[in-house]
Amino acid sequence: MVPDGTSIDIIALTRWYNGGKPLNIEPYICGMVRTISSDSTIADSAPASTAFAIGGKSKSGYIGVNSKKEPIINIMEIARLQGKATGLVVTCEHQNATPADFTAHCENRRDYSTISEQQLYSNINLVFSGGGKNFINATEVNKNTCLFTLRTPENDLQKKLSEKYRFISTMSEFNKIDNSFENIWASFNSKFGSIPNDIDRDSNYYPSLAQMTDKAIQKLSNKKEGFFLLVEGSKVDWAAHANDPVGIVSEFTAFDKAVGIAIDFAKKDGNTVVVICPDHGNGGISIGNDSSSFFSKKYYYDKSQLYRMASDSIKKAKHSAEWIGNYFAEIQNSEDITSARIQQIIKEYYGINLTEKENAELLKIFKTKSCNNNNEIEYIIGRMFSARSFIGWTTHGHTGEDVFLAVYHPENKMLTGIVENTDINKYFCKLFNINNKEELSKNYFSPYTKVFDSKDFDTNIINNELIIKSKTKNLSYRFIANRNYFYKIDNYKENIINSPTLIIKSENIFYIPRKIID
Numbered sequence: 070m071v072p073d074g075t076s077i078d079i080i081a082l083t084r085w086y087n088g089g090k091p092l093n094i095e096p097y098i099c100g101m102v103r104t105i106s107s108d109s110t111i112a113d114s115a116p117a118s119t120a121f122a123i124g125g126k127s128k129s130g131y132i133g134v135n136s137k138k139e140p141i142i143n144i145m146e147i148a149r150l151q152g153k154a155t156g157l158v159v160t161c162e163h164q165n166a167t168p169a170d171f172t173a174h175c176e177n178r179r180d181y182s183t184i185s186e187q188q189l190y191s192n193i194n195l196v197f198s199g200g201g202k203n204f205i206n207a208t209e210v211n212k213n214t215c216l217f218t219l220r221t222p223e224n225d226l227q228k229k230l231s232e233k234y235r236f237i238s239t240m241s242e243f244n245k246i247d248n249s250f251e252n253i254w255a256s257f258n259s260k261f262g263s264i265p266n267d268i269d270r271d272s273n274y275y276p277s278l279a280q281m282t283d284k285a286i287q288k289l290s291n292k293k294e295g296f297f298l299l300v301e302g303s304k305v306d307w308a309a310h311a312n313d314p315v316g317i318v319s320e321f322t323a324f325d326k327a328v329g330i331a332i333d334f335a336k337k338d339g340n341t342v343v344v345i346c347p348d349h350g351n352g353g354i355s356i357g358n359d360s361s362s363f364f365s366k367k368y369y370y371d372k373s374q375l376y377r378m379a380s381d382s383i384k385k386a387k388h389s390a391e392w393i394g395n396y397f398a399e400i401q402n403s404e405d406i407t408s409a410r411i412q413q414i415i416k417e418y419y420g421i422n423l424t425e426k427e428n429a430e431l432l433k434i435f436k437t438k439s440c441n442n443n444n445e446i447e448y449i450i451g452r453m454f455s456a457r458s459f460i461g462w463t464t465h466g467h468t469g470e471d472v473f474l475a476v477y478h479p480e481n482k483m484l485t486g487i488v489e490n491t492d493i494n495k496y497f498c499k500l501f502n503i504n505n506k507e508e509l510s511k512n513y514f515s516p517y518t519k520v521f522d523s524k525d526f527d528t529n530i531i532n533n534e535l536i537i538k539s540k541t542k543n544l545s546y547r548f549i550a551n552r553n554y555f556y557k558i559d560n561y562k563e564n565i566i567n568s569p570t571l572i573i574k575s576e577n578i579f580y581i582p583r584k585i586i587d
Contacts, residue, residue: 070331070343071121071167071299072324073114074306074351077473079321082356082460085380086318093329094345097475101487104349104472107136111469114166114306115178117348117490122170124494124506132166132184133174140174140573140580142510144497148297149192150513150569151501154250154289155296156195158281158327160264160320161303163188163198163256167348171299174514174573174580186551187571189226189233195288196234197281199263200256230254240274246284250291255281266304268319269392278302279326286334295340300327308389309351311444312462313451314379315419316389317354332477342500345475346493353463358455382458385420390454393419394447397435406435419450427453513570514580517548521586535572535579548581550574555585 084092106116107126116127123133123141134140145155157168164181173187188196230236234254237243243255257264257275264275276284282300289296302324308316328345335341356379388396396414397406404410408428415423415431423431434445448465455462474493476483484496498506521528521537529536533550547556552572557564566585573580 072302075347076350100474101471118167118170120490152294154292159301162200190553267323282327313390315386343477347472350468355461358461390447
């Protein structure tokens with residue numbers, strides 16, 4: 070379970086927001102995790118969660134590959150090879166960095182087209198995410214400049230998806246899911262891609278993270294060989310980027326409820342381990358902000374009833390900064406935005422009174438029509454809210470501090486102390502009785518030149534296809550990147566053969582299982 074971008078102060082802030090009662094996660098915190106990647110002391114989600122997934126350090130932007138861009142077998146693939154069920158539950162789009170790290174191998178986290186294709190052919194049993202019903206054949210560049218390609222009819226992923234999965238995109242369909250084991254893919258509709266923050270979420274249209282976690286566990290646990298499930302509270306990170314305390318406590322509260330669901334199941338099951346760890350920190354959040362003295366002249370920030378003032382101010386908000394930003398973006402072309410209208414919206418939905426200077430700053434943005442579907446509004450009002458709540462920030466970006474580690478194990482066999490993020494993967498492998506991880510990876514992701522001897526075979530790479538031809542027999546093979554099958558043509562007869570893992574192309578090298586030659 071990954072609460073993306075969760076710095077340690079968020080635990081205390083969320084506890085206060087929820088009345089001081091200990092969170093579900095608190096009894097299981099047992100250590101800290103170093104988050105650095107191979108090329109930076111401040112990791113982004115791609116290499117940070119790649120470390121969890123493959124057990125090796127990687128570079129910024131890399132998904133499921135090492136720093137040399139070589140695909141390494143991930144823990145979800147190992148689970149499938151052992152016959153276990155696998156699943157993803159996230160509140161962002163499923164192609165986003167953390168879920169992609171466990172289901173794909175790609176050198177660019179923005180290459181959603183390649184990631185989508187690999188995920189579809191990865192034989193995941195269950196996916197619950199944002200994105201909407203038409204996500205997989207998208208042809209436009211989205212707000213994060215993620216890459217899509219126009220898909221030809223024979224490569225219609227939406228059609229392939231319907232052949233492999235029971236596909237749903239509405240809450241009514243979600244409520245009808247029973248506990249019988251079947252492959253199911255739910256991608257909930259949202260004009261903004263992700264599932265809305267929990268404080269903004271309409272329960273008639275979107276399930277909570279706890280509901281999705283519960284449903285996923287009930288379905289996957291029917292597999293007698295066991296299961297591996299990734300759950301991500303994706304948008305704690307997004308709220309931290311915006312420096313929005315309302316979004317943060319909303320999303321971490323929702324994540325903590327999902328933690329409660331998972332641990333309750335694990336305790337009853339007696340054979341399930343729950344590992345909880347952020348991939349990195351974000352925002353440099355601090356409970357204590359000297360600039361707050363401007364708004365509360367009676368108190369110096371470290372002499373006040375700080376926790377009560379911070380949590381009470383957050384409770385006044387009806388929506389997150391993300392919702393406010395999206396709302397302003399929607400109405401700016403249909404309304405004449407005035408200072409009074411800005412003040413009214415911010416007061417009603419976000420719970421704060423703007424100063425004249427703050428109001429003028431927002432009005433300037435509307436007059437220049439620059440708030441369409443970007444982060445500018447939410448970044449500004451997040452800062453305004455924080456200044457009134459004794460909450461400080463150092464950045465809108467990621468931070469390099471250690472993050473917490475929490476583990477539930479039925480026999481208390483857990484990681485403790487300060488560990489590397491790669492040690493999380495080693496812990497998984499120990500639970501799965503994997504002692505030869507490196508050799509296992511080489512067996513399933515081997516350069517094609519080490520599988521087919523050039524003395525016996527001619528090779529040719531054309532775009533995303535690898536053609537192998539025997540020099541002595543009427544025999545050839547055709548491999549297509551990102552698929553879990555290949556073609557064998559023997560005496561002009563073509564057969565489709567399933568591959569135990571994906572066919573991966575990286576740096577113009579195809580990686581295939583060694584077993585193919587058998």
